[in-house]
Amino acid sequence: MKIAVLTSGGDSPGMNCAIRSIVRGGIHFGHEVYGIYRGYAGLIAGEIAPLKLSDVGNILQRGGTILRSSRCKEFLTVEGRKQAYHQLKKFQIDAMITIGGDGTFNGANALYKEFPFPMVGIPGTIDNDITGTDYTIGFETAVENAIEAIDKIRDTALSHDRVFLVEVMGKNSPALAERIAVCSGAEMAILPHKVIPYEEIYAVIQRGLNRGKRSSIFVVAEGQTSGRGQEIKEEIFKKFQIDSHVCILGHIQRGGSPTAQDRFFATQMGLKAVEELHAEQVKEPIVTIVKQSQIQVTNLKNCLLKKIIADDSIAKSISITSI
Numbered sequence: 301m302k303i304a305v306l307t308s309g310g311d312s313p314g315m316n317c318a319i320r321s322i323v324r325g326g327i328h329f330g331h332e333v334y335g336i337y338r339g340y341a342g343l344i345a346g347e348i349a350p351l352k353l354s355d356v357g358n359i360l361q362r363g364g365t366i367l368r369s370s371r372c373k374e375f376l377t378v379e380g381r382k383q384a385y386h387q388l389k390k391f392q393i394d395a396m397i398t399i400g401g402d403g404t405f406n407g408a409n410a411l412y413k414e415f416p417f418p419m420v421g422i423p424g425t426i427d428n429d430i431t432g433t434d435y436t437i438g439f440e441t442a443v444e445n446a447i448e449a450i451d452k453i454r455d456t457a458l459s460h461d462r463v464f465l466v467e468v469m470g471k472n473s474p475a476l477a478e479r480i481a482v483c484s485g486a487e488m489a490i491l492p493h494k495v496i497p498y499e500e501i502y503a504v505i506q507r508g509l510n511r512g513k514r515s516s517i518f519v520v521a522e523g524q525t526s527g528r529g530q531e532i533k534e535e536i537f538k539k540f541q542i543d544s545h546v547c548i549l550g551h552i553q554r555g556g557s558p559t560a561q562d563r564f565f566a567t568q569m570g571l572k573a574v575e576e577l578h579a580e581q582v583k584e585p586i587v588t589i590v591k592q593s594q595i596q597v598t599n600l601k602n603c604l605l606k607k608i609i610a611d612d613s614i615a616k617s618i619s620i621t622s623i
């Protein structure tokens with residue numbers, strides 16, 4: 301078989317580990333592996349080339365994706381997908397592995413509906429917001445990156461008796477903000493899909509003031525509109541005359557060397573994808589998933605939605621442990 305692999309949407313640390321195990325696993329089972337560069341944009345443009353064992357040497361520990369990525373508007377059109385399918389046929393590709401988030405999977409699903417083709421998805425996004433899987437590659441590294449930054453912010457916050465509003469990624473997904481807030485000892489996670497809960501924020505600040513707390517940290521998910529941190533800062537000033545500070549972590553969270561957990565799940569899912577194709581078990585598109593720490597597969601249909609529901613028990617634990 302000729303198996304092609306692409307990475308699409310926001311890059312995530314660990315994508316390279318999956319690419320490495322697809323190439324090494326594919327060659328191990330006697331197949332040829334091709335890289336599609338720049339995600340669906342590169343597929344449409346025919347940026348496809350063979351990957352050898354040595355092409356994936358020394359990439360396990362590297363963040364980003366050696367195949368590069370894109371958010372491709374053209375792939376949202378039938379014409380774009382037709383051109384993509386044409387390229388797959390032209391390069392005589394027999395099966396495609398797509399690594400990415402919900403946009404990537406919805407793109408694969410649209411392609412399959414019009415031009416049925418063996419496909420396996422691997423969940424790769426720092427947001428950990430794909431239905432059907434407990435885990436997506438890159439989440440843990442992004443959380444670690446944010447915690448490392450917040451630990452440093454805490455040093456200066458304590459020294460100056462300051463309130464910090466730390467903006468983290470996740471336009472739609474609450475998972476990053478929730479996990480980061482628990483692990484950094486923040487007062488509260490202000491989630492992306494909700495109206496900013498000012499009364500709760502004020503109550504938390506007041507609680508801190510009452511017990512003589514001199515500094516505090518709030519984790520703010522960036523949400524759909526940028527500048528949420530600044531907006532909250534202004535309201536806090538109006539209410540308490542406290543001059544809080546905003547720190548936007550931004551894309552720093554998406555970079556850097558993947559953690560052991562990201563390397564492990566990415567490697568295992570990459571290999572699983574190849575094994576399923578090798579066993580010729582892929583009739584309809586499937587996705588490799590993590591369920592209770594085990595690698596499994598499920599139908600792509602089960603992984604097309606975003607998880608946007610906040611976990612109330614996490615909010616409760618943040619509130620209790622930060623008092």
Ligand code: F6P
Pocket residue numbers: 310371401425426427469470471472522554
């Ligand atoms: O999907 C991953 C993610 O990093 C989100 O957390 C974030 O909201 C978004 O991508 C940012 O996208 P971009 O890098 O295209 O601005």
